[in-house]
Amino acid sequence: MKLDYHALAADLAAVGYIAEASLAMALALAIGLERPLLLEGEAGVGKTDVARALAEVLKTRLIRLQCYEGLDANATLYEWNYQRQLLAIRAHERDHLSADALEHHIFSEAYLLRRPLLEAISQPTPPVLLIDEIDRADEEFEAFLMEILSDFQVTIPELGTIAAQSIPRVILTSNGTRALSDALRRRCLYSYLDFPDEAKELAILRARLPGIGERLAQQIVRFVQLLRREALEKKPGIAETLDWAAALMGLDLQSLDRDPAALQASLICLLKTEADLKSLPREVTERLVGKVA
Amino acid sequence: MTGPAAALRGFVAHLRLNGFTVGPGESQAALAFIAAAEPLDVATARLGLKTMLSGDRGQWERFDALFDAYWFRRGVRTAARATPRGDSGRPAIWSKLLPPDAESAPQASTGGARDDKSAAQGPLVASRRETLARSDLRRLTSAADIEEAERVAERLARAMRYRLSRRRLPAHAGDALDLRRTIRRNLAKGGEPFDLLKKRRPEHPVNLVLLLDVSGSMRVYSRYLLAFARGLIGRWVKADAFCFHTRLIHISDALRERDPLRAMDRLSLMVEGFGGGTRIAGALQSFNARYAREMLNSRSVVILMSDGYDTDPPEELSLELQRLKRRARRLVWLNPLLGWRDYAPVARAMAAAMPYIDCFAAANTLESLGALEAELARL
Numbered sequence: 001m002k003l004d005y006h007a008l009a010a011d012l013a014a015v016g017y018i019a020e021a022s023l024a025m026a027l028a029l030a031i032g033l034e035r036p037l038l039l040e041g042e043a044g045v046g047k048t049d050v051a052r053a054l055a056e057v058l059k060t061r062l063i064r065l066q067c068y069e070g071l072d073a074n075a076t077l078y079e080w081n082y083q084r085q086l087l088a089i090r091a092h093e094r095d096h097l098s099a100d101a102l103e104h105h106i107f108s109e110a111y112l113l114r115r116p117l118l119e120a121i122s123q124p125t126p127p128v129l130l131i132d133e134i135d136r137a138d139e140e141f142e143a144f145l146m147e148i149l150s151d152f153q154v155t156i157p158e159l160g161t162i163a164a165q166s167i168p169r170v171i172l173t174s175n176g177t178r179a180l181s182d183a184l185r186r187r188c189l190y191s192y193l194d195f196p197d198e199a200k201e202l203a204i205l206r207a208r209l210p211g212i213g214e215r216l217a218q219q220i221v222r223f224v225q226l227l228r229r230e231a232l233e234k235k236p237g238i239a240e241t242l243d244w245a246a247a248l249m250g251l252d253l254q255s256l257d258r259d260p261a262a263l264q265a266s267l268i269c270l271l272k273t274e275a276d277l278k279s280l281p282r283e284v285t286e287r288l289v290g291k292v293a
Numbered sequence: 294m295t296g297p298a299a300a301l302r303g304f305v306a307h308l309r310l311n312g313f314t315v316g317p318g319e320s321q322a323a324l325a326f327i328a329a330a331e332p333l334d335v336a337t338a339r340l341g342l343k344t345m346l347s348g349d350r351g352q353w354e355r356f357d358a359l360f361d362a363y364w365f366r367r368g369v370r371t372a373a374r375a376t377p378r379g380d381s382g383r384p385a386i387w388s389k390l391l392p393p394d395a396e397s398a399p400q401a402s403t404g405g406a407r408d409d410k411s412a413a414q415g416p417l418v419a420s421r422r423e424t425l426a427r428s429d430l431r432r433l434t435s436a437a438d439i440e441e442a443e444r445v446a447e448r449l450a451r452a453m454r455y456r457l458s459r460r461r462l463p464a465h466a467g468d469a470l471d472l473r474r475t476i477r478r479n480l481a482k483g484g485e486p487f488d489l490l491k492k493r494r495p496e497h498p499v500n501l502v503l504l505l506d507v508s509g510s511m512r513v514y515s516r517y518l519l520a521f522a523r524g525l526i527g528r529w530v531k532a533d534a535f536c537f538h539t540r541l542i543h544i545s546d547a548l549r550e551r552d553p554l555r556a557m558d559r560l561s562l563m564v565e566g567f568g569g570g571t572r573i574a575g576a577l578q579s580f581n582a583r584y585a586r587e588m589l590n591s592r593s594v595v596i597l598m599s600d601g602y603d604t605d606p607p608e609e610l611s612l613e614l615q616r617l618k619r620r621a622r623r624l625v626w627l628n629p630l631l632g633w634r635d636y637a638p639v640a641r642a643m644a645a646a647m648p649y650i651d652c653f654a655a656a657n658t659l660e661s662l663g664a665l666e667a668e669l670a671r672l
Contacts, residue, residue, distance in 0.1 A: 029341060080473070082476055189345060190352075
């Protein structure tokens with residue numbers, strides 16, 4: 001097993017994702033060992049984006065399964081196209097087909113709707129399968145998912161067992177709204193993504209918004225880094241930093257201390273709750289700007 | 294076993310002692326990784342093993358320190374983390390639960406002086422079973438009382454489980470059509486949907502979060518409350534417990550330990566500084582920041598056991614309780630002092646907290662703990 005995680009980090013950077021060494025290692029291991037990777041971290045640190053970047057590096061498809069409460073096997077594996085089946089039954093009434101023939105007909109692949117998990121294992125080349133926000137799904141679904149992730153085959157009673165054509169590279173993300181089961185954790189490799197440090201965030205900003213002025217970029221990153229140390233209910237993530245930077249570029253601000261009123265108004269890009277906005281009145285903003293300018 | 298394999302096995306054992314769940318599969322994969330990785334430098338080994346062997350955020354954050362401690366004999370070797378079976382700083386409150394030989398084991402670093410001083414305190418009143426239920430817990434010390442407290446806790450848990458089973462409704466009153474089952478059922482009728490089958494989402498269980506004050510002022514009660522918590526945790530799947538004095542400590546795993554001696558041993562090591570001052574607001578703040586999102590939802594009941602003597606300003610406490618209430622369904626505050634005659638919640642912190650409390654109850658006798666059963670069962 002040759003693990004060149006430095007090369008992987010460089011490849012990811014080439015497609016616009018600046019990964020830390022620990023994340024690059026985790027991805028390299030997940031690919032090398034063919035094990036799912038569980039990513040945890042605050043909202044907005046780029047967990048979902050990892051999958052996109054990885055798919056781009058590996059030049060393969062990204063298949064995404066967004067989890068939510070009440071998600072079940074039907075919505076994730078396959079579903080029969082019931083409406084079409086009913087229509088087919090009606091349409092064939094005149095043909096006097098035997099019951100067996102009819103059944104065989106309506107339970108064929110043409111009437112099968114493939115959902116993300118089945119889709120992911122029936123690809124000729126291994127795709128990247130992103131199972132996003134697994135903590136939002138129910139615990140029963142977690143157990144079901146584990147079965148799929150260990151066997152990589154799906155049994156459909158009417159069709160038989162469909163084995164995986166290739167093992168997808170699985171990335172699971174969790175925001176920690178629910179504790180995940182130990183069994184799932186043990187099945188996966190684990191990596192925790194923290195907010196980026198100043199240098200990394202600056203690199204991300206430059207990679208994503210190539211037109212940004214160097215001075216403004218530095219000020220933005222320092223401001224956000226300071227802001228994360230304040231007692232906020234929802235700390236701004238990288239996505240918020242990028243939004244804010246784009247907004248400031250749109251406002252044509254060259255520097256943060258240029259237009260205090262516009263700056264204060266633009267904070268809605270960073271702070272997403274009323275309490276957080278209130279906790280950052282103009283004086284506080286000015287103090288922070290004074291520190292970074 | 295050869296050099297690297299033996300060393301790695303030692304490292305895995307070291308991690309297990311520190312609460313990591315590492316199975317043989319993981320250790321084998323780790324060994325394969327070490328054997329095959331090239332070039333193998335410390336950074337590669339550290340990152341690789343960290344990814345493969347840690348399972349959650351807490352372990353992820355502790356890994357580096359443990360790695361350094363094992364391979365380089367440096368870094369933070371705190372008694373609680375690096376030598377979990379050691380004896381340093383065992384609070385006197387556990388001493389009566391432990392056999393004398395464990396107590397006389399050599400004391401490492403911090404704990405000795407404090408232990409000797411406080412071992413002399415604490416009432417040792419022999420208790421009779423018949424008066425047990427009604428006596429104030431601070432007067433009881435024998436092992437039988439702890440068993441009794443656990444029994445009360447078990448009854449409480451059972452009452453709550455019963456409530457849940459009663460609320461489950463049959464699926465034919467479901468709110469959505471189950472097309473898949475409807476079609477299959479009606480195949481025999483030419484595909485005409487005669488029987489409509491429905492589905493409904495099952496009820497989700499209540500989840501409990503216990504926050505236990507183990508500061509000096511609560512000393513005489515905390516062992517019973519811990520035993521009570523142990524009963525709830527052990528028998529209730531969806532429950533978590535924390536201790537706090539000046540810091541907040543997650544103790545669910547230690548409470549789930551089957552062997553009571555080991556449980557107490559682990560707890561005592563975790564609860565360093567046991568019996569010191571109280572920072573209720575501070576503890577709640579760290580709970581809200583770190584755990585609340587993961588553990589609380591609209592089905593959560595938070596049970597806070599404290600006497601309300603807080604060294605943090607009361608405004609902070611009411612702010613944190615407000616945050617807590619936004620995520621949880623109900624807040625129950627158990628205050629042992631409430632059972633005392635003439636007690637009024639005048640402690641400033643207690644007064645600040647009152648608006649957020651849904652149920653304020655005493656917890657100074659086993660009878661009063663038992664009386665909670667009715668209170669919680671109708672949540």
